[in-house]
Amino acid sequence: MKILAIDTSCDDTCIAIIETPDEKGSPFKILSNIISSQVKIHQKWGGVYPTLAKREHQKNLPQVLKRALKKAKKPRVDESKDSSSPSSRYTRGSVVDLIAVTIGPGLEPCLWTGVNFAKELAKRENLPIVPVNHIEAHILANLLPQISEISNFQCAKKAPLSSFTSFRYRETQLLISKQLKFPAICLVVSGGHTQLILMRDFAKYRILGETRDDAAGECFDKIARILGLGYPGGPIIAAEASKQVHRGRASVKLPRPMIYQKNYDFSFSGLKTAVLYNFKKQKPKLRKSKEYIREICLEAQQAIIDVLIKKTLRAAKDFRAKTIILGGGVAANKELRKQLKKTVQKELPDSRYLIPDIQFCTDNAAMVGVAGYFHRKETKNWKNVRANANLKV
Ligand code: KG4
Numbered sequence: 001m002k003i004l005a006i007d008t009s010c011d012d013t014c015i016a017i018i019e020t021p022d023e024k025g026s027p028f029k030i031l032s033n034i035i036s037s038q039v040k041i042h043q044k045w046g047g048v049y050p051t052l053a054k055r056e057h058q059k060n061l062p063q064v065l066k067r068a069l070k071k072a073k074k075p076r077v078d079e080s081k082d083s084s085s086p087s088s089r090y091t092r093g094s095v096v097d098l099i100a101v102t103i104g105p106g107l108e109p110c111l112w113t114g115v116n117f118a119k120e121l122a123k124r125e126n127l128p129i130v131p132v133n134h135i136e137a138h139i140l141a142n143l144l145p146q147i148s149e150i151s152n153f154q155c156a157k158k159a160p161l162s163s164f165t166s167f168r169y170r171e172t173q174l175l176i177s178k179q180l181k182f183p184a185i186c187l188v189v190s191g192g193h194t195q196l197i198l199m200r201d202f203a204k205y206r207i208l209g210e211t212r213d214d215a216a217g218e219c220f221d222k223i224a225r226i227l228g229l230g231y232p233g234g235p236i237i238a239a240e241a242s243k244q245v246h247r248g249r250a251s252v253k254l255p256r257p258m259i260y261q262k263n264y265d266f267s268f269s270g271l272k273t274a275v276l277y278n279f280k281k282q283k284p285k286l287r288k289s290k291e292y293i294r295e296i297c298l299e300a301q302q303a304i305i306d307v308l309i310k311k312t313l314r315a316a317k318d319f320r321a322k323t324i325i326l327g328g329g330v331a332a333n334k335e336l337r338k339q340l341k342k343t344v345q346k347e348l349p350d351s352r353y354l355i356p357d358i359q360f361c362t363d364n365a366a367m368v369g370v371a372g373y374f375h376r377k378e379t380k381n382w383k384n385v386r387a388n389a390n391l392k393v
């Protein structure tokens, strides 16, 4: 089965075509995974400007679809047609069998652009649509192939199928039994969300806690803006911090908000404010120095990581998690990946630790295809598909 997946929840226009596992539980095959980034457009605002992002998605989607189809080696798009039309000559069963589209959570105007594009495509090609939750897609990105690194430090033993009886499909059982053991604690950290989620089974989620203000990625982005470093802030701050790491610990001290509170919630806006005060306090010459920027980036990154790890560990211990799962754009942060792995190894040696390959942490449509696969029996007629900016898992 081939799934065409679409994600326009934020500022990346993403379309992927994936081939789903066979009956023996073979891995997902990514035939194409095209991401058209709008970073350059939003850079000058220091964040995503929703109406601008929507316009870009509208412009990009037909082109991204063409590229995705071409890359998947089924270039059957009718080139003679107007490029603004998502129409193609492929039919049900020949190229794709199903369309999966992110309906939320995300930026409302952006979500609708992807949803409307998917609906038009579904109507023309007579294809069913599966609505996908973007947060669940970030979690299930862990089932995509690991290309650049092996994250499972514990060799996955094959679990008996009887322990997965509540799964709906046999191949799903086979696939998941190799990688996921329940209960799992999922830490989803992105530009819009920071959530700790208890996963008791496939599609059985409970949000244990979330941020009360800014998301972790948003905090990275806002700190970078304060320091005049550009957008998106996460990778830039990580790069600056990595330059400082070999020169000893940073002398700047920043707070770890809510770290000792016995709940699973987060708060990052105070950290951003602390960076702002520290920055303003410095003499103009010093705050522009490489040394200061590297120091404050290292400390800010570490403050975010400390809180994320502490709360994840608390949730994992409280719910006796057998798997710890990381997902979302901030999961691309190498220090977070490394430090969380080390903590799990030390404190929860019997638990598995899953992190997506770095390329599947930030927004992409391959992960949407995976989520679409698990919900493939929940297809909807295109007329009934709606975006929901506040959708919860
Ligand atoms: O999941 P994502 O691509 O989009 C949303 O769903 O929001 O996450 C984007 C966020 C941005 O805030 C970006 O700064 C952050 O992920 N990010 C990182 C890194 N790469 C991206 N944060 C820290 N370290 C990174 N290496």
Ligand code: ZN
Pocket: 134, 138, 190, 191, 328, 329, 362, 363
């Ligand atoms: Zn995301």
